[in-house]
Amino acid sequence: MRAVIMNTFGSPDVLHESEVPDAPAPGPGQVTVRIEAVSVNPVDNQVRSGSKGDELTVPLPMILGWDLSGRVEATGPGADRFAVGDPVVGMSAQAGTGLGTWAERVTIGEDLLAPAPHSLGLREAAALPLAALSVYQPFARLPLPPGGTILVTGGVGALGGYALQLARLRGWHAAALVRAKDTDLARELGAQEVHTSVEEARRAGGYDVVFETAGIPDAIKAVKDGGRLVTVVPTVVPPAERGITPEISFVEQDGRALEALVGLVDSKDLTVRVGTVHPFARAAEAVRAFENGGIRGKVLLVPTAHDGTADRP
Numbered sequence: 001m002r003a004v005i006m007n008t009f010g011s012p013d014v015l016h017e018s019e020v021p022d023a024p025a026p027g028p029g030q031v032t033v034r035i036e037a038v039s040v041n042p043v044d045n046q047v048r049s050g051s052k053g054d055e056l057t058v059p060l061p062m063i064l065g066w067d068l069s070g071r072v073e074a075t076g077p078g079a080d081r082f083a084v085g086d087p088v089v090g091m092s093a094q095a096g097t098g099l100g101t102w103a104e105r106v107t108i109g110e111d112l113l114a115p116a117p118h119s120l121g122l123r124e125a126a127a128l129p130l131a132a133l134s135v136y137q138p139f140a141r142l143p144l145p146p147g148g149t150i151l152v153t154g155g156v157g158a159l160g161g162y163a164l165q166l167a168r169l170r171g172w173h174a175a176a177l178v179r180a181k182d183t184d185l186a187r188e189l190g191a192q193e194v195h196t197s198v199e200e201a202r203r204a205g206g207y208d209v210v211f212e213t214a215g216i217p218d219a220i221k222a223v224k225d226g227g228r229l230v231t232v233v234p235t236v237v238p239p240a241e242r243g244i245t246p247e248i249s250f251v252e253q254d255g256r257a258l259e260a261l262v263g264l265v266d267s268k269d270l271t272v273r274v275g276t277v278h279p280f281a282r283a284a285e286a287v288r289a290f291e292n293g294g295i296r297g298k299v300l301l302v303p304t305a306h307d308g309t310a311d312r313p
């Protein structure tokens, strides 16, 4: 089968499409998924560049990728959640398990999958899993009642966009910290207040919670005394202050939570945003553009069509 592989760590140029051994037959509790699309996440850049260092135990050559959408092609013994042909979405914690999704087929535990949304193209659905789970899981743990206030930094990013929408669904008052050019988009995503600097957000009043997705440690200044800073960026965690001890959240594989998110997409409570779509053959170019920032909506990769484009024949 074809996959996007890397033989060494480095810049996006180390990524190339290549022939690799086919995905194994599904074992107990596993299914094989024929991939429709995968998405690019910052963690893929961290793994590829080698910045995860000793944390990473996955050997080279490596197939990157956490998100997937596709159709079940085969089921293993005892795997009865899905039938052959079912459209699914899923997330594999590649950096921990070594199971990367940027391939034509992936054999994966059925517990990591959910039925794909009915209301969305199967390709677009690949933009949902990792980013939405990374918000859904810490929000489910937050003891913030309806009416509580939350500031989302990076409010128009992949996580930020889901965070603004999920915060509103929980009845929280949602504010966003974004770049000046993104203020309208932040409001479209549900922000009731929009700020373009930490100082401006701090002056607007202390928030019960700051959800930090932009890598701005100073955002702790916008938390009220004794409030909470929940960050998904473990490389830039500020020291504790004023009774606020930063909490780091790491996304976990979880097909059932993903199913809940799919339900929100189908009830039109959660919008999925796709930025650009590229064939596996142009993965290096796509990832380079993603790494440069500024793309609004997820960057997707799809198996290369016979004519070298992103479109299937």
Ligand SMILES: NC(=O)c1ccc[n+]([C@@H]2O[C@H](COP(=O)([O-])OP(=O)(O)OC[C@H]3O[C@@H](n4cnc5c(N)ncnc54)[C@H](OP(=O)(O)O)[C@@H]3O)[C@@H](O)[C@H]2O)c1
Binding pocket: 041, 042, 043, 130, 131, 134, 153, 154, 155, 156, 157, 158, 159, 160, 177, 178, 179, 213, 214, 215, 216, 231, 232, 233, 234, 249, 250, 251, 293, 294, 295
């Ligand atoms: N811990 C976990 O489990 C976990 C899970 C998922 C993601 N993450 C981390 O979460 C972070 C966000 O991921 P993502 O997929 O949402 O990335 P993303 O789509 O690139 O979103 C980040 C957003 O922050 C914005 N931003 C960056 N610096 C800013 C600043 N100074 N002021 C205002 N906005 C700023 C970016 O704008 P520009 O594009 O214009 O720069 C972008 O809109 C990444 O660091 C990722 O590694 C962690």
